[in-house]
Amino acid sequence: MNATKAKRYTDLNGHLKGIFGKRVQKLTVDAGFTCPNRDGSKGTGGCIFCNEKGSGNGAHILGTSVTEQIHQGREALFKRYKSKLFLAYFQAYSNTYAPVARLKALYDEALAFDDVVGLSIGTRPDCVDEEKLALLDAYSQEKLIWLEYGLQSPHDTTLASINRGHDVACFKSAVALTQKIAPKVKICAHIILGLPGEDREMMLEGARLLADLGVDGVKIHLLYVIKGTPLDELYLSGDYTCLEEDDYVETVCDFLELLPPEMVIQRLTGDPHRDELRAPQWPLKKRDTLRRIQETLEARGTVQGSRYMTENAPQ
Numbered sequence: 592m593n594a595t596k597a598k599r600y601t602d603l604n605g606h607l608k609g610i611f612g613k614r615v616q617k618l619t620v621d622a623g624f625t626c627p628n629r630d631g632s633k634g635t636g637g638c639i640f641c642n643e644k645g646s647g648n649g650a651h652i653l654g655t656s657v658t659e660q661i662h663q664g665r666e667a668l669f670k671r672y673k674s675k676l677f678l679a680y681f682q683a684y685s686n687t688y689a690p691v692a693r694l695k696a697l698y699d700e701a702l703a704f705d706d707v708v709g710l711s712i713g714t715r716p717d718c719v720d721e722e723k724l725a726l727l728d729a730y731s732q733e734k735l736i737w738l739e740y741g742l743q744s745p746h747d748t749t750l751a752s753i754n755r756g757h758d759v760a761c762f763k764s765a766v767a768l769t770q771k772i773a774p775k776v777k778i779c780a781h782i783i784l785g786l787p788g789e790d791r792e793m794m795l796e797g798a799r800l801l802a803d804l805g806v807d808g809v810k811i812h813l814l815y816v817i818k819g820t821p822l823d824e825l826y827l828s829g830d831y832t833c834l835e836e837d838d839y840v841e842t843v844c845d846f847l848e849l850l851p852p853e854m855v856i857q858r859l860t861g862d863p864h865r866d867e868l869r870a871p872q873w874p875l876k877k878r879d880t881l882r883r884i885q886e887t888l889e890a891r892g893t894v895q896g897s898r899y900m901t902e903n904a905p906q
């Protein structure tokens with residue numbers, strides 16, 4: 592992407608730089624959590640697209656503590672980006688799925704570093720309660736706290752078909768409870784485009800839902816097929832067809848136009864591991880997809896929020 596051109600959406604890097612005055616880099620931490628959709632509490636098989644690592648990097652299994660992971664991560668991110676401030680990103684599995692005392696110990700460990708300016712915590716909407724949110728509320732008085740809820744689809748039929756183990760109402764309740772108990776905590780929703788059975792209009796309903804709920808950020812993912820998952824079986828048997836890049840780019844642009852201009856865009860495509868990926872292959876060239884999204888918005892003459900402003904204009 593041409594760095595001299597202003598992005599046509601509110602990206603996370605720019606947003607963080609606006610708050611802290613310098614680059615802030617997410618530093619991934621694997622704290623050894625599990626997932627209720629795998630351990631039998633909600634289900635056993637997991638979501639149909641998820642591999643057993645649950646987005647983990649394996650650091651916890653190797654016995655690397657949160658403190659050690661942060662030491663290693665800071666060094667690597669400084670070398671790569673020259674970044675000196677970090678958000679500790681609890682990413683793997685469901686990072687509020689534990690008793691509050693354990694959560695507090697792990698989050699405290701990350702926040703003990705002066706240059707860790709906050710936390711980003713990925714979880715499921717059925718893994719929070721008032722006590723956990725009160726803990727996050729306390730942190731949010733002094734630190735930047737993002738809570739990332741996986742919604743994936745705004746349609747209950749899709750959530751059932753991908754074996755998600757929660758419905759849309761559960762997501763709405765979690766958002767409302769967070770806004771009530773921890774109003775300074777920023778909420779980021781994860782949405783997947785290209786889920787089985789969804790056409791473009793169905794996907795775009797996700798943008799309208801997030802705008803209505805007033806969440807602060809979104810991660811837009813592409814559904815891709817990881818080898819060995821239930822989705823892989825569907826793909827190999829011809830029962831699932833991946834989105835083409837053209838279709839994805841147009842849908843993302845539509846999605847961005849429907850969001851409020853200030854909503855922080857934390858991700859715009861998938862980031863598959865080459866060795867695990869079955870299909871499609873185009874997400875391996877992530878920069879090309881990001882460039883095409885920017886160029887498509889430029890060609891349309893639109894930005895994030897263009898249609899949101901029109902659809903929500905006073906009558």
Ligand code: SF4
Nearest residue numbers: 626637638641645684
């Ligand atoms: S909730 Fe997350 S970790 Fe659990 S099965 Fe689904 S994608 Fe995997």
